[in-house]
Amino acid sequence: MRIGVLTAGGDCPGLNAVIRSVTHRALTYHGDEVIGFEDGFKGLLEGRYRPLDLNSVSGILARGGTILGSSRLERARLHEAADNWRTICSGYGLDVLIPIGGEGTLTAARLLAEAGMPVVGVPKTIDNDISATDRTFGFDTAVTVATEAIDRLKTTAESHQRVMVVEVMGRHAGWIALESGMAGGAHGICLPERPFDPADLVAMVEERFARGKKFAVICVAEGAHPAEGTMPYAHGEIDAYGHERFAGIGARLAAELEQRMGKEARPVILGHVQRGGVPTAYDRVLATRFGWHAVEAAHKGAFGCMTALRGTAVDLVPLADAVMVLKRVPEDRMQEAESVF
Amino acid sequence: MRIGVLTAGGDCPGLNAVIRSVTHRALTYHGDEVIGFEDGFKGLLEGRYRPLDLNSVSGILARGGTILGSSRLERARLHEAADNWRTICSGYGLDVLIPIGGEGTLTAARLLAEAGMPVVGVPKTIDNDISATDRTFGFDTAVTVATEAIDRLKTTAESHQRVMVVEVMGRHAGWIALESGMAGGAHGICLPERPFDPADLVAMVEERFARGKKFAVICVAEGAHPAEGTMPYAHGEIDAYGHERFAGIGARLAAELEQRMGKEARPVILGHVQRGGVPTAYDRVLATRFGWHAVEAAHKGAFGCMTALRGTAVDLVPLADAVMVLKRVPEDRMQEAESVF
Amino acid sequence: MRIGVLTAGGDCPGLNAVIRSVTHRALTYHGDEVIGFEDGFKGLLEGRYRPLDLNSVSGILARGGTILGSSRLERARLHEAADNWRTICSGYGLDVLIPIGGEGTLTAARLLAEAGMPVVGVPKTIDNDISATDRTFGFDTAVTVATEAIDRLKTTAESHQRVMVVEVMGRHAGWIALESGMAGGAHGICLPERPFDPADLVAMVEERFARGKKFAVICVAEGAHPAEGTMPYAHGEIDAYGHERFAGIGARLAAELEQRMGKEARPVILGHVQRGGVPTAYDRVLATRFGWHAVEAAHKGAFGCMTALRGTAVDLVPLADAVMVLKRVPEDRMQEAESVF
Amino acid sequence: MRIGVLTAGGDCPGLNAVIRSVTHRALTYHGDEVIGFEDGFKGLLEGRYRPLDLNSVSGILARGGTILGSSRLERARLHEAADNWRTICSGYGLDVLIPIGGEGTLTAARLLAEAGMPVVGVPKTIDNDISATDRTFGFDTAVTVATEAIDRLKTTAESHQRVMVVEVMGRHAGWIALESGMAGGAHGICLPERPFDPADLVAMVEERFARGKKFAVICVAEGAHPAEGTMPYAHGEIDAYGHERFAGIGARLAAELEQRMGKEARPVILGHVQRGGVPTAYDRVLATRFGWHAVEAAHKGAFGCMTALRGTAVDLVPLADAVMVLKRVPEDRMQEAESVF
Incomplete structure (x- = not known):
């Protein structure tokens, strides 16, 4: 399998841990190839990428930021990408794209998935406001x-x-x-x-x-x-x-x-x-698990999904569910906090 | 309501956060009284306790250890306590006992609960091996x-x-x-x-x-x-x-x-x-939530239960379920780890 | 000997370590008495103080802030204090006053010392800009x-x-x-x-x-x-x-x-x-040493001085030398930094 | 100038900061060349080295360990090196060697210097037991x-x-x-x-x-x-x-x-x-200053010396002075500690 990975949107501790985990699982266990697009979707559209092997992800587990760079992309160019996903995939020989990002990125991922592109998303936000996952890495x-x-x-x-x-x-x-x-x-x-x-x-x-x-x-x-x-x-x-x-x-x-x-x-x-710097142990573990499960999802053909923490398990949930509604702090969580003021 | 609280078993970061949270919620919201027994069940049996007010729990949220002290107790004395729970409760004017502890303590709590004592447990172990809760504070x-x-x-x-x-x-x-x-x-x-x-x-x-x-x-x-x-x-x-x-x-x-x-x-x-020292933010939040929910459980009369993290919610589970079987690392979690070696 | 101690000026990690060290050395080794004035010179002028014993300084070594509180004082009231130092000292039965503070405080200390009051200063500033000492605690x-x-x-x-x-x-x-x-x-x-x-x-x-x-x-x-x-x-x-x-x-x-x-x-x-929170190990050691040497200075009658780090030794320097000129970053230190930009 | 640098002896946080600083100062300010020998003196004797430029020292300031590797060397091979220092220097085109190490390394450096080799040492030990310098990086x-x-x-x-x-x-x-x-x-x-x-x-x-x-x-x-x-x-x-x-x-x-x-x-x-991991801010500053001053010493021809912290200044001291006697904790420092037990 040939896997493309990219990071998009704001910085978030744990991004590198996902990239590393995807690469390790794909290469070591499945014998896949992995390429990393630079600066998010921009790299995908502009043909900027590099192959990732064990050496290129060595020593990045505890590093903040993203070795692939990130960027924000205009909606118009994304629609263009969705229309041309077949060309894009065949151009790179891609069997699956794993975009790691927040609400905007996952919405883009959903758009691509709905157009037919084989996509497995990995949610990322320090704000922890993505529905369908108990927590996101970076938040801790x-x-x-x-x-x-x-x-x-x-x-x-x-x-x-x-x-x-x-x-x-x-x-x-x-x-x-x-x-x-x-x-x-x-x-x-x-x-x-x-x-x-x-x-x-x-x-x-x-x-x-x-x-x-x-x-x-x-x-x-x-x-x-x-x-x-x-x-x-x-x-x-x-x-x-x-x-x-x-x-x-x-x-x-x-x-x-x-x-x-x-x-x-x-x-x-x-x-x-x-939002910068060394991720906590919690975030490194969660990010590593997300990367692992994204690769497994790709191999099972579970496209149009994203990884999600549910209790102690990492599950797959449809991208559509994930991005429909922002996860906000409910009233009962506020009450827990108030009693110890 | 008159609430007794005690900490038993090994040291665990977050114990003080539970004590503080129980005290705040009970006093500020419910107008309860709280007493803390010293050195775990020993204090309960030997009449060593002190009243807890907002001042006595001030500044302890981020402190390791337990301001109440802890100890291990022989099983024989526990059975004795179970037999005399009515006398104990009436002696202290206790409406509920909140023991905070690990497997041994929760088993003891179950024994007391089965004898009829109004008990709400709070699980604690750095080992994270208690069934029925996704995680325990101290582990992080x-x-x-x-x-x-x-x-x-x-x-x-x-x-x-x-x-x-x-x-x-x-x-x-x-x-x-x-x-x-x-x-x-x-x-x-x-x-x-x-x-x-x-x-x-x-x-x-x-x-x-x-x-x-x-x-x-x-x-x-x-x-x-x-x-x-x-x-x-x-x-x-x-x-x-x-x-x-x-x-x-x-x-x-x-x-x-x-x-x-x-x-x-x-x-x-x-x-x-x-197992010592300042708890992480994660553990302080979880411990605080456990304390809050233990007090609510007491007021609902949900005795014989313990607090448990389930996904993002803190639920109550029967003590019997919690201590029956040790939560061990399953094979699939090992596999997640192995692929990034 | 009866020793008065106070902290004045801005917050600085290590203040409590000095207070603790002064108290330990004075009580344990010399059999002195120590009283702590509240909110800096204000407490001295307004008669607000409390005796310090080993219990009152227990557990404060690693705590930020100052258990005695701090404040800034108008110059006019200080001059008044200088004029009445004899009354003040005899009122409290003070044999020496140890003010811990920055440039303002040390200037005040100098004023009192010049009026005749037995004073030993301890320099404090996170800015490290006090002449005559290699470093000040709080800076690290x-x-x-x-x-x-x-x-x-x-x-x-x-x-x-x-x-x-x-x-x-x-x-x-x-x-x-x-x-x-x-x-x-x-x-x-x-x-x-x-x-x-x-x-x-x-x-x-x-x-x-x-x-x-x-x-x-x-x-x-x-x-x-x-x-x-x-x-x-x-x-x-x-x-x-x-x-x-x-x-x-x-x-x-x-x-x-x-x-x-x-x-x-x-x-x-x-x-x-x-400027808040737990002091580094370096600052705790330096603050502890300053406290120790301030007490020794008092017992030697070395008034009008302050403690100062000189190489690896803690020396005493005249307050007059300490506060005459601000210690600024010299050109050669800037050059060291520039070459690694 | 062509500068050789090596790290020898036990691991010590700050080694990389010295390597980086030497490289930056030498390249950016003096237009020198820098080569790094691998695994300490072994690399020098076995011809294993690599050129160091700004890229090779990028991102290492806060990294523990040493990018050059380290080793211990038998005394016999060192004497051999001392006898052949001219051949070694001309072989590599070396104008100066900067060995970074502890007592053993500095003794070796002294041996080479006494044989005539242009050497500037940089002291390193987490134990802080090198005479002639107030502190060594790694200790903090x-x-x-x-x-x-x-x-x-x-x-x-x-x-x-x-x-x-x-x-x-x-x-x-x-x-x-x-x-x-x-x-x-x-x-x-x-x-x-x-x-x-x-x-x-x-x-x-x-x-x-x-x-x-x-x-x-x-x-x-x-x-x-x-x-x-x-x-x-x-x-x-x-x-x-x-x-x-x-x-x-x-x-x-x-x-x-x-x-x-x-x-x-x-x-x-x-x-x-x-002895592993990220160095403290103190150690990074000290290590950076030592590297800077070692390069300056080389350009001044101050061979046979090592860098040393003296108060707030970094000075040069003869290697002979540095390694003659171990710096041990004096009695008065023990007394400072004892009074706060």
């Missing part, structure tokens, strides 16, 4: 990085009787904020799934100060937003280069709290450190 | 510590063209060896579930050296053992204090490999560092 | 946190062919940027000591891209600034609460580079994570 | 790894009311035990520099238990030994392969304490994890 690393930051910020908040607002990733789903907030013992968590009222946060802080706990840490997802009318509208500001720039919710919330409470509140925006 | 921390060690050992093995044998915990089940071996990229994994033949390991090392990869790391569970007749019988040695001491399988295997290959092979026995 | 932790962040950012930069600008602490001296930049392998370092020209950074990035290294990481101290006329003047922006807010140099530089190069450049502002 | 990493282990062991010791004996590296000098013991807050430290009496350790443990601290951690260097007559003589034991094996001091001491106290005492032997 992001939560771990954010938790370590909260651990550090707690002592500084306590020593200075301060409120720290930590902004973590999560534009549409608040999983990172939820789990790092719980793991770090944050005293408030704001998620995109539920608009927050700054008054509630002020009340929480005041209650803590009243009983002698003179600090608080609030963990806020970048996509969280205040309930209508609870915070002044943020005007985009025009920077020196003529771009309108908006302060993130972390900075805005810290300013709002400081204003309301008359106490120091400082924002910390974790940013890209959450 | 142990795997993380072992993986970091393997990461470190790889570079030293490579620089010195050496074979490193890393012995990790796991007397009856090889989960830690399996996952840390996969995550660390070990080139061989030996589990209790499947006797190994040192000849296979020698063949693997020779094959690696032949293609220029002049080092190897082998991850071996402390409970792994050679297939009958493949390694010389290890005589216990009498130490200076008259105790018979057996070399662990890590040391024995390294000696055997060195002998067979004429290449340096060094054992590293990770030992207790795997 | 800050560098370690920043280096881990750069390690993580490199893989994400590489996968996305991006420039990452990491802003680290250091308002007046660039030690953190210098050492974390070197340790993380940054491709450019900007320090307060030497105004930078964005054109040089652009040239470096272009040169890297030209030879196939399509990413770069630039480490910039918060106090770094562009050479006159090389970047547009940044207007402070008026936020929703009427405060003028300036974008930090990290954000400004990323915008400038993006503008000039037509390549993605993203800022990451590490902020307070650099 | 070893201390950090050991400290993290002690941090983890403390909570498990406390929960189980147990004594943990941690054996760390250090055959002739106890620096790792001293600093990791101080940083980890060990309650006893045993060094090669000072024979210990187990009775003192028992007294310490008993005193702790008496005041309610029912656990202890003892940090012991592998080269520590009991005072004459205080512990039973350890007979080497004959293993299944006919080799005599001695239990290490960690295991022996734990057994001894258990025997004397009737309390659980468990050994943990950290072993090779201390």
